[in-house]
Amino acid sequence: MKWTYKVFISLIVLVILILIWLIPEMVILKIATSCIIILFIILYWYHHRHHLVEKQKLYQQKDYEISMLHDQLKGYKKIAKALREQKHEFQNKSHVILGLIRMNELDKASEYIMQNVYTTNLTSDYYLSRIKDDQISALFVGKEVQAVEQNLQIRLTNDSYLSQHHQGISSDDLIVVIGNLIDNSIDAYQVSKKPIGVIEVHVFEDEKEILIRVTDEAGGIKEEIKDKIFERGVTTKAGDTRGTGLALVRSIIEYYGGYKKIDTSNIGATMTVVLPKEN
Numbered sequence: 001m002k003w004t005y006k007v008f009i010s011l012i013v014l015v016i017l018i019l020i021w022l023i024p025e026m027v028i029l030k031i032a033t034s035c036i037i038i039l040f041i042i043l044y045w046y047h048h049r050h051h052l053v054e055k056q057k058l059y060q061q062k063d064y065e066i067s068m069l070h071d072q073l074k075g076y077k078k079i080a081k082a083l084r085e086q087k088h089e090f091q092n093k094s095h096v097i098l099g100l101i102r103m104n105e106l107d108k109a110s111e112y113i114m115q116n117v118y119t120t121n122l123t124s125d126y127y128l129s130r131i132k133d134d135q136i137s138a139l140f141v142g143k144e145v146q147a148v149e150q151n152l153q154i155r156l157t158n159d160s161y162l163s164q165h166h167q168g169i170s171s172d173d174l175i176v177v178i179g180n181l182i183d184n185s186i187d188a189y190q191v192s193k194k195p196i197g198v199i200e201v202h203v204f205e206d207e208k209e210i211l212i213r214v215t216d217e218a219g220g221i222k223e224e225i226k227d228k229i230f231e232r233g234v235t236t237k238a239g240d241t242r243g244t245g246l247a248l249v250r251s252i253i254e255y256y257g258g259y260k261k262i263d264t265s266n267i268g269a270t271m272t273v274v275l276p277k278e279n
Contacts, residue, residue, distance in 0.1 A: 126156070127140045127156065130160045130161055130203075131156075131160070131162045132162060132163050133164055133171055135172075135175060136171065136175065136178065136203075139175055139179055140156060140201075143182050146186070147182075150186065150190070151196045152186060152189055152199060153196075153197070153198050154198075154201060156201050156203070159204070161204055161205055162174075162203050163205055166210060167277045168278070169256065169275055169277060173252045173256075173275075174210070174212075174275075176249065176252060177212055177253075177273055177275075178201070178203070178214075180248060181201075181212065181214040181271050182199060182214060183245055184246060185214055185215075185216035185269075188219070188221075189216065189218045191218070194217075197216065197217060197218060198216070199215070199216050200214070200215040201214050201215075202214075202215075207277070208276065208277055208278070209258075209275060209276045210275045210277070211272070212273045213271070213273075214271050215268065215269070215270040215271075216269060218268055219266065219267070220264040220265050220266055220267065221262065221264040229246055229262070230250040231247060231250075249273065252275070253275065256276060258273065258275040259273075259274055260272065260273050260274075
């Protein structure tokens with residue numbers, strides 16, 4: 001409404017100046033009027049252009065906020081999926097225990113329970129001793145369950161370290177990055193149809209940055225898509241829902257002013273992402 005009022009007043013002033021310019025035998029006034037009209041046109045163009053630029057910035061900001069909310073939602077969905085998979089594994093194990101009890105194999109049931117409790121605690125302790133962020137630890141536990149179901153193994157390196165708080169870097173964003181890089185390696189193994197495989201994950205945080213590196217031995221990335229694999233819609237696997245995970249990773253990298261690196265060979269691929277704490 002305010003902008004429409006300004007345009008209306010400006011048009012009235014412009015009409016008055018044109019009428020003055022049409023009056024005969026007033027050369028000096030005509031020259032002055034011409035200069036004012038030209039100046040008016042320049043100012044109008046400048047304000048109009050400035051208004052369009054500000055409007056475009058506003059739309060870009062809204063798009064960015066929507067994108068970030070979408071990234072966070074994806075992160076929470078990954079944790080929920082990981083917990084569902086872990087619940088599925090526990091249900092299967094509980095069925096084994098129930099079967100042993102009904103078969104009156106109480107000693108075997110006790111041994112099975114102790115073995116799995118020890119394994120579960122050992123896995124959780126291993127992650128918690130290196131990953132202080134509970135959300136990321138939960139993601140690793142869930143991803144390990146997902147990997148085991150596909151005859152894969154996730155190995156977090158012994159020298160990995162991630163603090164509980166990350167000085168400006170969101171845990172939700174880390175979930176999106178780590179989760180999608182692991183998913184990419186799992187998909188790569190499915191494409192290669194290898195019966196077994198290992199996914200090595202290295203996460204290290206210091207005062208300046210967080211480094212995330214995921215390595216697999218699934219046959220590498222094709223050269224024709226290597227430089228485009230982080231673009232939306234580019235994927236190595238068929239399906240309409242594919243090709244968005246690594247694009248989300250790229251948007252997070254760009255937000256924090258970080259960088260990514262891909263090393264690939266006939267054996268496998270390594271994806272490295274670095275997120276600076278100050279951008």
